[in-house]
Each structure stands twice: as structure tokens, then as C-alpha cells.
Amino acid sequence: MTYLAKPKLHHPTLAKNQVGYTRRDYEGKISTLCAGCGHDSISASIVQACWELDIEPHRVAKLSGIGCSSKTPDYFLGNSHGFNSVHGRMPSVLTGANLANRDLLYMGVSGDGDSASIGIGQFVHAIRRGVNMVYIVENNGVYGLTKGQFSATADKGSKSKRGIANMDEPLDLIGMAMILGATYVGRSFSGDKKQLVPLIKGAIEHQGAAFIDVISPCVAFNNHAGSTKSYEYVRQHNEAVNRLDFIEGREEITADYDAGEVVNVTQHDGSIIRLRKLAGDYDPTDRIKVMNYLQQRAAAGEVVTGLLYIDPQAQDLHHHLNTVETPLNQLATRDLCPGAVALERINASLR
Amino acid sequence: MQLQAVNDFVVKFANVNGSGSASANELFARSILRMGVPVSPRNIFPSNIQGLPTWYEVRVNETGYQGRRGGVDLMVAMNPQTWDNDVKEIEPGGYLFYDSSKPLPKSKFRDDVNVIGMPLTEICNATYTDPRQRQLFKNIIYVGALSALLEIDPAEIEKLFSEQYKGKEALLQSNVKALRLGRDYALQNLSCPIGLTIKRSNNVGNKIFIDGNSAAALGAVYGGASVCAWYPITPSSSLAEAFIKYCQKLRVDPASGQNKFGIIQGEDELASIGIAIGAGWNGARSFTATSGPGISLMQEFIGLAHFAEIPVVLIDVQRGGPSTGMPTRTQQSDVLACAYASHGDTKHVLLFPEDPTECFELTAQAFDLAERLQTPVFVMTDLDIGMNTRLCEPFQWDDTREYDRGKVMSHADLESGRDFGRYLDVDGDGIPFRTYPGTHPTKGAYFTRGTTKDRYARYSEAGPDYVDNMQRLLRKFETAKQLVPKPLLYPAEKPARFGAIFYGSTSPAMVEAMHVLAEKGIHVNALRVRGFPFAEEINDFVANHPWVFVVEQNRDAQLKTMLVNEAKLNPSRLLSILHYDGTPITARYIVDQISQHAAARTVVPLKRVS
Ligand SMILES: Cc1ncc(C[n+]2csc(CCOP(=O)(O)OP(=O)(O)O)c2C)c(N)n1
Ligand code: SF4
Numbered sequence: 001m002t003y004l005a006k007p008k009l010h011h012p013t014l015a016k017n018q019v020g021y022t023r024r025d026y027e028g029k030i031s032t033l034c035a036g037c038g039h040d041s042i043s044a045s046i047v048q049a050c051w052e053l054d055i056e057p058h059r060v061a062k063l064s065g066i067g068c069s070s071k072t073p074d075y076f077l078g079n080s081h082g083f084n085s086v087h088g089r090m091p092s093v094l095t096g097a098n099l100a101n102r103d104l105l106y107m108g109v110s111g112d113g114d115s116a117s118i119g120i121g122q123f124v125h126a127i128r129r130g131v132n133m134v135y136i137v138e139n140n141g142v143y144g145l146t147k148g149q150f151s152a153t154a155d156k157g158s159k160s161k162r163g164i165a166n167m168d169e170p171l172d173l174i175g176m177a178m179i180l181g182a183t184y185v186g187r188s189f190s191g192d193k194k195q196l197v198p199l200i201k202g203a204i205e206h207q208g209a210a211f212i213d214v215i216s217p218c219v220a221f222n223n224h225a226g227s228t229k230s231y232e233y234v235r236q237h238n239e240a241v242n243r244l245d246f247i248e249g250r251e252e253i254t255a256d257y258d259a260g261e262v263v264n265v266t267q268h269d270g271s272i273i274r275l276r277k278l279a280g281d282y283d284p285t286d287r288i289k290v291m292n293y294l295q296q297r298a299a300a301g302e303v304v305t306g307l308l309y310i311d312p313q314a315q316d317l318h319h320h321l322n323t324v325e326t327p328l329n330q331l332a333t334r335d336l337c338p339g340a341v342a343l344e345r346i347n348a349s350l351r
Numbered sequence: 352m353q354l355q356a357v358n359d360f361v362v363k364f365a366n367v368n369g370s371g372s373a374s375a376n377e378l379f380a381r382s383i384l385r386m387g388v389p390v391s392p393r394n395i396f397p398s399n400i401q402g403l404p405t406w407y408e409v410r411v412n413e414t415g416y417q418g419r420r421g422g423v424d425l426m427v428a429m430n431p432q433t434w435d436n437d438v439k440e441i442e443p444g445g446y447l448f449y450d451s452s453k454p455l456p457k458s459k460f461r462d463d464v465n466v467i468g469m470p471l472t473e474i475c476n477a478t479y480t481d482p483r484q485r486q487l488f489k490n491i492i493y494v495g496a497l498s499a500l501l502e503i504d505p506a507e508i509e510k511l512f513s514e515q516y517k518g519k520e521a522l523l524q525s526n527v528k529a530l531r532l533g534r535d536y537a538l539q540n541l542s543c544p545i546g547l548t549i550k551r552s553n554n555v556g557n558k559i560f561i562d563g564n565s566a567a568a569l570g571a572v573y574g575g576a577s578v579c580a581w582y583p584i585t586p587s588s589s590l591a592e593a594f595i596k597y598c599q600k601l602r603v604d605p606a607s608g609q610n611k612f613g614i615i616q617g618e619d620e621l622a623s624i625g626i627a628i629g630a631g632w633n634g635a636r637s638f639t640a641t642s643g644p645g646i647s648l649m650q651e652f653i654g655l656a657h658f659a660e661i662p663v664v665l666i667d668v669q670r671g672g673p674s675t676g677m678p679t680r681t682q683q684s685d686v687l688a689c690a691y692a693s694h695g696d697t698k699h700v701l702l703f704p705e706d707p708t709e710c711f712e713l714t715a716q717a718f719d720l721a722e723r724l725q726t727p728v729f730v731m732t733d734l735d736i737g738m739n740t741r742l743c744e745p746f747q748w749d750d751t752r753e754y755d756r757g758k759v760m761s762h763a764d765l766e767s768g769r770d771f772g773r774y775l776d777v778d779g780d781g782i783p784f785r786t787y788p789g790t791h792p793t794k795g796a797y798f799t800r801g802t803t804k805d806r807y808a809r810y811s812e813a814g815p816d817y818v819d820n821m822q823r824l825l826r827k828f829e830t831a832k833q834l835v836p837k838p839l840l841y842p843a844e845k846p847a848r849f850g851a852i853f854y855g856s857t858s859p860a861m862v863e864a865m866h867v868l869a870e871k872g873i874h875v876n877a878l879r880v881r882g883f884p885f886a887e888e889i890n891d892f893v894a895n896h897p898w899v900f901v902v903e904q905n906r907d908a909q910l911k912t913m914l915v916n917e918a919k920l921n922p923s924r925l926l927s928i929l930h931y932d933g934t935p936i937t938a939r940y941i942v943d944q945i946s947q948h949a950a951a952r953t954v955v956p957l958k959r960v961s
Contacts (some may be wrong), residue, residue: 095629103789324610333752
């Protein structure tokens with residue numbers, strides 16, 4: 001049995017956020033992943049981002065597929081409803097859940113096996129439909145839960161733990177998300193919490209399909225020499241295009257950025273993403289330029305991280321479907337049933 | 352010899368797919384209905400868009416029998432490709448109506464069939480210059496001619512035109528013109544009427560004329576479905592399309608112009624059922640419509656919905672299998688695949704509507720059942736009901752009816768301190784309480800998963816927890832027995848030693864067969880199964896008859912297999928009557944089969960049983 005409850009003791013001096021919760025309230029069960037697994041750091045960043053954004057934990061629905069990464073929703077936001085669906089099919093379940101209640105925050109967590117292989121179709125279509133969600137792929141280039149097979153994101157030439165080289169071309173989820181019209185695209189590294197937390201915060205506030213690819217080393221099967229998803233490799237090849245800070249629209253605080261060019265990107269809801277550009281002319285709102293830049297850096301063997309693309313005026317699936325503001329799951333019999341009179345009219349038209 | 356019949360015959364149109372004949376043929380059927388005479392039309396079409404043969408068979412029957420009768424009394428042979436077989440199908444003394452623009456050798460006809468030739472192509476070429484018009488109006492012209500030959504009141508057809516082309520004066524006029532052209536030609540050149548005629552009657556009453564897919568779609572609207580995800584597949588596509596149409600008409604908020612529904616054409620069946628499950632999990636009524644191959648793809652998700660206990664409705668409009676099988680033909684061959692869909696020990700609730708009226712009713716009811724039982728519910732229709740327009744009882748709705756949202760704990764329930772365990776069997780009926788996401792800040796959240804768990808939804812591989820859960824699911828299935836629609840008894844007029852069990856679209860043929868058999872002195876009590884799990888009534892019924900026929904449209908006697916398996920019926924007492932060539936079963940076929948069985952079992956004298 002791998003279920004471990006966490007003791008509910010709170011230190012009385014723990015800081016509370018605006019909605020009255022401590023960071024502990026954003027935690028879940030004790031992780032059963034391997035010690036040092038990158039996925040646990042991502043869970044911690046999700047906890048941090050939600051706490052800092054004053055999100056009420058129960059207003060989050062966290063959905064996943066199958067895999068070590070997909071187990072993680074059990075390890076954060078313990079007071080949220082979670083859904084561990086089937087392998088690769090989280091996006092459709094999330095889409096349906098989102099259709100039923102547009103008022104919750106939808107967080108989809110998946111693995112590279114889950115999203116880039118068996119679930120590639122669902123990944124593609126959820127993104128192109130503009131489902132309002134935070135879609136995080138915990139990308140370790142390997143199948144963790146089934147013990148070390150290559151995944152479709154494993155780089156060509158990278159080696160497995162047993163020393164076998166992968167000869168297939170890798171699938172680039174970031175590039176795909178760009179082509180598919182994701183309106184918020186970021187990449188980060190599980191070991192870089194400073195970058196990841198604000199990236200998740202921006203995605204949470206984003207009103208559209210937000211996709212974040214997080215390179216997340218698998219200490220059990222993919223953290224050795226020859227792996228391109230190991231801690232060592234990513235640290236050496238990481239090229240951050242920007243450092244960001246997230247500011248809620250309501251009360252803008254001045255950030256402490258002073259070096260480099262600083263730009264504010266204001267989203268639909270008034271929230272502001274403050275970017276300190278590291279790559280001088282990097283403009284994350286120009287889709288074509290971004291795609292070019294990413295291709296160039298990839299060819300040079302770099303892993304570009306940061307907020308890669310954003311369309312601050314994005315619109316989501318509910319906008320496209322023109323659905324009512326009231327969540328569909330709250331419509332009652334009288335809202336949904338056209339009634340006997342209308343039925344009699346239909347009968348009459350069928351005679 | 353010339354067949355003579357008033358209001359009781361079969362007309363079949365042999366056409367080429369894509370020639371625009373479908374609407375003309377339907378017009379023909381509707382005009383007879385408007386004269387108060389029941390008809391039941393059937394489309395027999397290929398899995399193809401253009402060029403291949405297609406047929407439209409109209410059974411005219413004053414008594415109201417709606418099954419296929421078998422045989423053809425008047426063949427409207429408009430497809431040279433299928434000519435030989437079409438001519439063969441005509442009953443002796445029947446009629447052959449054809450386009451006589453080009454002469455045909457005598458060998459192409461039959462001596463015992465009455466031939467009516469009309470130079471349709473010639474007439475069209477003389478009247479119209481545009482090739483498409485020549486094609487389309489040829490169909491209307493033959494309807495005009497048939498109105499004269501069969502004594503259909505042309506005023507009824509013109510009225511149908513004016514309803515159809517309301518506000519489109521030019522179209523209305525040109526159609527009326529074509530109709531009169533055909534009619535006048537027939538009156539002047541052919542011997543009208545023939546032996547088959549339509550006489551005004553009043554046997555249609557207030558019945559409605561609709562196909563099962565539209566009816567099921569309307570049932571989904573009335574049943575409160577607000578999320579639909581689907582992937583095109585014959586014969587279910589028109590169901591989702593009708594749902595879209597009805598939602599746009601009935602579910603748009605008048606104040607804001609916004610939709611009280613969300614419909615997604617999924618990228619495949621996996622996504623479609625996934626979306627429906629996500630919505631069901633989150634408290635919206637949701638469904639998908641599909642057919643056999645789609646059901647196959649949904650297996651893994653169906654198991655998840657079953658084990659994680661998520662309400663969702665699947666409407667399976669069955670077609671001919673296995674594999675792509677006969678995509679545009681009818682069967683009842685997904686019964687086992689749906690009843691036991693997915694892996695491990697699973698059993699699902701099935702509903703079997705017999706006609707469009709029941710497609711409406713049972714679909715609406717399916718949403719109550721799915722939420723009450725928190726499980727997938729299958730509405731098992733088929734191409735014959737789904738895609739053919741049927742004369743049926745008008746839809747009814749009781750405005751005091753409230754949706755049964757099942758056992759859902761609200762914020763107040765949780766506040767009141769009620770113990771929430773997602774998989775706790777609080778009432779002993781096997782159905783636990785659920786909460787919707789977002790209900791309460793600290794209580795009621797749980798983790799939904801396809802893996803094994805304890806009563807509090809905590810992951811647990813402990814054997815006793817697993818067994819406990821599986822046993823509760825069985826109790827829930829027992830509860831379902833009380834909730835699914837009861838079987839309906841169709842008693843014979845005289846004491847009967849034979850029983851017959853049937854379901855779904857077999858219904859009209861079965862009812863007619865019972866009457867025909869009674870006339871031959873073979874009395875049969877029939878029981879129509881409407882739901883799975885099976886009700887106790889089925890066991891009682893079988894106990895009361897030495898032999899029971901199980902009539903179904905598949906090769907392997909799927910319902911019978913389930914009756915033996917689940918209702919523990921003695922297989923040696925159950926005699927299968929199977930029809931599975933893709934066409935709807937006919938009364939003739941059932942009569943034939945039952946007569947043969949009866950003859951083989953005449954050892955028991957009738958009076959000893961009564
Ligand atoms: C239909 C199906 N096929 C295969 C599996 C077995 N399986 C479980 S997890 C997994 C791969 C997980 O890899 P990934 O998504 O990269 O997650 P990780 O464990 O690496 O975090 C596979 C193939 C399954 N659960 N379901
Ligand atoms: S196997 Fe790899 S991915 Fe899975 S928990 Fe261990 S380190 Fe993480």
C-alpha cells in the first residue's frame with residue numbers, strides 16, 4: 001500500500017496568504033516517488049505558485065493520466081478534487097470537466113510518455129481547442145513507471161541507463177504547442193524553482209491553453225552521463241530567454257529588477273507578467289520569431305527556458321462555444337428542459 | 352394476373368446514390384401518411400456517397416404493421432445496375448415501373464409482372480436544359496406519375512411542397528410543375544389506377560413521423576444533457592447532428608444569446624468518451640453517440656467510468672459487425688460488447704428502445720439512471736430504428752418531472768458533519784455519495800482513479816478492500832435491476848405453450864408475426880426485454896412456457912447468451928431465431944422459423960397445456 005497520510009500539524013507561526021491558508025494547506029499526501037525525482041520539485045513549485053496567488057485549493061481540479069508524473073496530483077493540493085484518468089487521455093477528461101464547470105481552475109499534469117506517445121492526439125487537440133488550463137508535462141525523456149524505456153521526447157543519440165543510444169528523432173512538445181496555437185508556452189527545469197514558480201503563476205492566470213514543458217530528471221532511469229535530460233546536462237545547456245515575475249492586476253508591486261530590459265505583459269484579467277529579457281531582442285508575443293529562435297537554439301544544442309510565447313488577449317473554448325456564464329453543471333431542470341409545451345410543438349411539426 | 356390491394360402493399364424504389372432521389376421518395380411516403388394511411392419506409396443504402404445502388408422501401412399498411420414485410424408489390428426501377436435483381440424481387444402479379452426512354456429486350460422483363468413504362472429521361476430532356484435539374488426533377492416526375500397510378504391525392508403532395516419550401520416561391524413552383532408534369536403524363540398515357548391503390552383513411556391519428564436518432568437526440572435535450580462529445584460514424588452521426596440542431600433551437604438563453612450546452616466533435620472516440628466522462632465527473636449530464644467500432648475504442652475509458660463510478664450515457668446505434676462489417680446495415684450485435692465492455696469484471700446497464708418514441712423516453716431516462724447509479728448507461732438502438740423514419744406515438748413530457756441527480760453531497764451536507772467516504776455504502780444499495788469538485792474548502796475532496804481503493808477513495812491494493820469494492824459494485828448492479836425499465840408482456844389471445852423473448856428494433860416484425868401465427872393456430876406469448884440487468888419477470892415468463900424463442904438480429908444469439916449467463920435460464924428451453932444479413936428482420940421470417948419449430952414440437956397436444 002503506497003498511501004501515506006501527512007500529519008496535519010501546523011506550526012502556529014506559519015505565514016498565511018490573503019485567503020487565510022498556509023503553505024501546508026496546499027500540500028497533498030507524502031510523495032511515493034523516488035527520492036530526488038524531478039517531479040517532486042514540480043509539485044513543490046505548484047504548491048508555491050497556488051499559495052502565492054491566493055488560490056483557494058478546493059477551486060482547483062487537478063487531472064492527470066498514468067505514469068510517475070501523473071501520480072503527482074495526489075501530492076499537492078490535498079483539498080482539491082483529483083482525477084487520475086487513463087494513460088495519455090488526461091486532456092479529454094480535462095476538456096469535459098472544464099466544459100461542465102468553467103469556474104474552476106484546471107491543472108493537467110502529464111508525462112512525456114503520457115503526452116508525447118499514447119496521448120499525443122489528445123495533447124494536440126486540447127491545445128488547439130484553447131481549453132482554459134495549465135497543462136504541465138513533466139518531461140524526463142523516459143518512461144519512469146514502466147522502468148526506463150525511451151520516450152518520444154528522448155533526444156536522438158541520448159543514452160539509456162543500459163547504454164543503448166536512442167536513434168529516433170525526438171518529438172518537440174514546445175514546437176508542437178506553438179504550431180497548434182497554444183496561447184501561453186513556457187519551458188523550465190524542475191531544478192529551477194525561481195523560474196518555474198512565476199511561470200506557473202502566469203499560466204494559472206492565463207485565460208486559455210497554457211502549456212509548460214518542464215524538464216524533470218528521472219533519478220532512477222535517466223540521470224546519467226549520456227542522458228540529455230539529466231540535472232547535469234540541463235544545467236549546462238540551459239539558456240533562459242527571460243526571468244519573469246508575476247503580478248496580480250489588482251495591486252501592482254514594484255519588482256526588484258534593475259538589470260536588462262524589463263517589459264510588462266498585461267493579460268486579459270489585468271494580471272501582469274513582468275519580464276526581464278535576457279536575450280536582448282527576445283519578444284515572446286511574436287509567434288513566428290519565437291518559433292525561429294527556438295529552432296535555432298535547438299540546433300545549437302541549447303535548451304531554451306522561460307516564458308517562450310504569450311498571447312495576452314487569448315480566448316478560450318467557452319468563448320468559442322459561446323456557453324453561458326453559469327457553469328453547465330449548475331443548470332437545473334428548468335434551465336435545461338424545454339418542457340411539455342415546446343414538445344407538443346415539436347410533435348405537431350412531425351405530423 | 353394483377354395484384355389487387357388497397358392500403359396494404361410494398362413499394363420499393365431502386366435508385367443510384369447521390370441522384371437526389373431520397374427526398375422525392377420520402378415525399379411519396381409522407382403523402383400517403385397525409386391521407387391517413389400508415390407507412391413505414393426504410394433506407395437501404397451502401398457505404399458510399401455517390402454512384403452505388405440505394406433503395407427505399409415503403410410498406411403501406413392500414414393496420415399499422417411497421418416491420419419489413421418482405422417481397423415487393425411495386426418496384427420503381429430507376430437503376431439499370433441492379434435491374435435484374437430488382438425485377439426478381441417483385442411478387443407474382445406485381446408491378447414494375449421503369450424509365451422507358453431506351454428500349455430494353457424482352458428478356459429483361461418477367462411474364463408474371465405488370466410492366467409500366469414511362470419515358471422519364473426523354474420528358475426531362477425535353478423540359479429542362481440544366482443537367483442537375485434533369486436529374487432532380489426526374490424524381491419528382493415519377494412521384495407525380497405514382498400519384499396517378501396509386502390514386503394519391505396530389506393536393507397532399509403540393510401541401511407538403513408548400514411546407515417544405517415556405518418562403519422559397521421559385522422552388523415551390525418548379526416542384527409543383529414537375530409533379531403535375533408526371534401526373535398528367537400518367538393520366539393521359541398509362542392505365543390509371545393500377546391494382547394497388549391508396550384510399551383515404553384515418554389510421555394515422557396523432558402519431559408522429561420521425562427517425563430514432565432525432566428522437567434520441569431530443570431525449571437527450573429533455574433528459575438534461577448539457578455536454579455531448581462525439582465522433583462521426585454511421586449510423587450514429589445524425590444523432591449528434593440532431594442534438595446540435597435541437598440545442599440551437601431549445602437551449603439558447605434568450606437574454607444573452609449564449610448556449611446552455613457544450614458540444615465537441617472529438618478527434619476520435621477515445622476523446623469523445625473521455626470528454627463525456629470528464630463532464631460527468633464534474634456534475635454535468637453528458638453523453639456520446641457512436642456505433643460498434645467506436646464502442647471498441649472506448650473500452651478502456653468505459654472500464655474507468657465503471658470502476659471510478661462516473662455517470663455517462665452512451666448511445667450505441669448498432670450496425671453490422673464485426674470490424675467495419677456492414678457500416679450501413681442493421682444488426683443487434685453489440686449487445687455482449689456493451690454489456691461487458693472493458694477488462695476485468697465489468698457489467699453495464701443497457702436499455703433497449705423499440706422505436707423513436709422509446710428512443711426519446713429511454714434516452715431521457717438514461718441520464719437519470721446514470722446519475723442515480725453513477726455508472727455508464729448504454730442506450731442500444733440500431734440503424735433500423737435510428738436512421739429510418741417511423742410512425743410512432745407522440746412524445747410526452749411531464750413538467751413536474753425533476754431530474755434525479757443521484758446521491759450528491761452538497762456544501763451544507765458536508766458542513767452538517769455527515770461522514771463522507773466516496774465509496775462508502777451508506778444505504779446498503781451499493782450506491783455511494785459523491786461530491787462535485789469545488790464544493791467545500793476542507794471537506795469532500797477525493798481522488799478519482801481507475802486503480803483500486805478503499806471506501807474513502809484512498810489508494811489501496813489490500814485484497815479485502817478490493818473485494819469489498821467489487822462486492823459493492825455487484826450490489827449496485829442488483830439495485831439497477833429495480834431501476835431499469837421492466838419487460839413488457841405481449842399476451843397471446845389464446846393460451847399459448849410458446850413464449851418469445853425479443854428486444855429493440857425487432858419489435859414491429861415480432862408483433863405482426865404473433866398475429867400471423869395466431870391465425871395459423873400457433874399462439875405465442877411474447878415478452879419484450881427493455882433493460883439489462885434482467886428483471887425477475889423474465890425468469891417467471893420462461894418458467895411458464897416449455898419453450899421460449901429468443902428472437903434477435905445477430906449470429907451468435909447474444910441476448911440468449913446473456914439470459915443463460917445472467918438470468919440463469921436453462922439453455923435447452925431457449926430456441927434462437929436469428930436474422931443477421933444486415934436487413935431488418937421481417938414478420939415472414941419469424942413466422943417461418945416459429946412455424947418450423949412448432950411443427951417439430953407438436954407432440955404436446957394443445958389442450959393439455961391450457
Ligand atoms: C493503455 C496503457 N498502456 C500502457 C500502460 C503502462 N504505462 C504506465 S505508465 C507508462 C509510461 C509513463 O511514462 P511517462 O508518461 O513519461 O511518465 P513518467 O513515469 O516517466 O513520469 C506506461 C507505458 C498503461 N498504464 N496503460
Ligand atoms: S522512476 Fe523516475 S520518474 Fe519515476 S519516481 Fe523514480 S525518479 Fe521519478
